[in-house]
Amino acid sequence: MEDTAVPEGARAYLDAATAAPLHPVAREALLAALADGWADPDRLYADGRRARRLLEAAQAATAESLGVRPDELSFWPSGTAAVHAAVLGGLAGRERAGRTLVHSAIEHSAVLHAAARHGDAAEVGVDLLGRLDLDGWRAAVQRPGVALASLISASHEVGTVQPVAAAAEACAEAGVPLFVDAAQSAGHAEIPPGWSLLSASAHKWGGPPGVGVLVVRKGTRWRSPYPGDDLYRPRPQGAPDLPAIVAAAASLRAAMAEAATEAVRLSALVERIRETVRGKVPDVEVVGDPVQRLPHLVTFSCLYVDGEALLHALDRRGFAVSSGSSCTASTLRPSHVLEAMGVLSHGNVRVSLHRGTTEADVDRFLAVLPGLVAEIRAEAGM
Amino acid sequence: MITIDCLGRRCPLPVIALARRIREVEVGDVVRVLADDPAAANDIPAWCRMKDQEFLGSPEPDAFDVRRVS
DSSP states (O other): OOOOOSOTTOOEEOBTTTOOOOOHHHHHHHHHHHHHOOSOTTOOSHHHHHHHHHHHHHHHHHHHHHTSOGGGEEEESSHHHHHHHHHHHHHHHTTTTOSEEEEETTOOHHHHHHHHHHOOEEEEOBOTTOOBOHHHHHHHHHSTTEEEEEEESBOTTTOBBOOHHHHHHHHHHHTOOEEEEOTTTTTTSOOOSOOSEEEEEGGGTTSOSSOEEEEEOTTOOOOOOSTTOOOSSOOOSSOOOHHHHHHHHHHHHHHHHHHHHHHHHHHHHHHHHHHHHHHHSSSEEEESOSSSBOTTEEEEEETTOOHHHHHHHHHHTTEEOBOOSGGGSSSSSOOHHHHHHTOOOTTEEEEEOOTTOOHHHHHHHHHHHHHHHHHHHHHTTO | OEEEEOTTOOTTHHHHHHHHHGGGSOTTOEEEEEOOSTTHHHHHHHHHHHTTOEEEEOSSTTEEEEEOOO
């Protein structure tokens, strides 16, 4: 039977860090490009040339948004594909320098999987707030045989912003290119300069799913790790999803135009969640840096609570959130990010806001949460 | 010292059992939790930090010692 606990129209989607709802600008651009951009942009006839112009305009707009040159930027079938291309291509391009990938312990699993495929990886830890151990990082990138370093711009699980500028400086001193996975920052927050490769994912900023962005700065060695590519610059195989790319470019520009205002608004809502959760839910740990954090993301862990049970209870009340607890993941392991920080991994909830999130959504969430946690604890006899 | 056997039980059950049973020992005494859920190695020390108890370490695989200090 359909659960009727959710009042009509009262669902609140609070998982923007997984996929933000489509920005209205993206929807418009997508529909327009479906009409105009269906041809293969590599063909020379008029339809192909029209598609080529759309692709180039999208590339130029996205490059401008990210402050890079259009020929440094390429579109990939997902953020994950862009991460794989950055890590494997960055390592392949520096084969003569060495084989080691230095990476933080809190990278997205796409980086870790690419690293595992490649072989030699050196992990650098984080502290209890999820901040990179910069001394450990400096020492790691100085070691002989390091081909590439990888640092997430801000943790996708706990929101802690990483010291990208300082990490980039250490890499520059060591002569090691730095890859920054900016999936959670692009369209939301500043990305400091100094990196050599960068990736992002359109559906994290309100673009459609299925568009990843890879930037390889001029002078950075990158060699395609994939078969059948003899082009001089990074590019995935096959025809691009041009309508989605056009929508991604348009929505990035729109998201960045709103970013400063939205950051202030969402950051205040996140602060309210941090304070209220700490005040109203006993035995809870709000994790991540309280100050150096993303504006729209907050994570907490509740003692004695099964994360999956809490996720489903919230869903029944109309709230979509995600969890890093082991029982909710595809593996039986808890989140490697929470483990690396040494914070509680069970009873974990990540709330991530977007431009459609209202104060009323957050207040309803905060009104419902303490009771649900108490219920689950009572069922477990706590 | 008491031993709590949580082998085969998924998190958060080992931490729930620890929180309940630690009240049975005197302050200064040790509780050993046997747990093979992969989250236990992370969550038992985290519980100790949150509840101001002392995590003594893992003397052998799937075993975790906690001293009651309050």
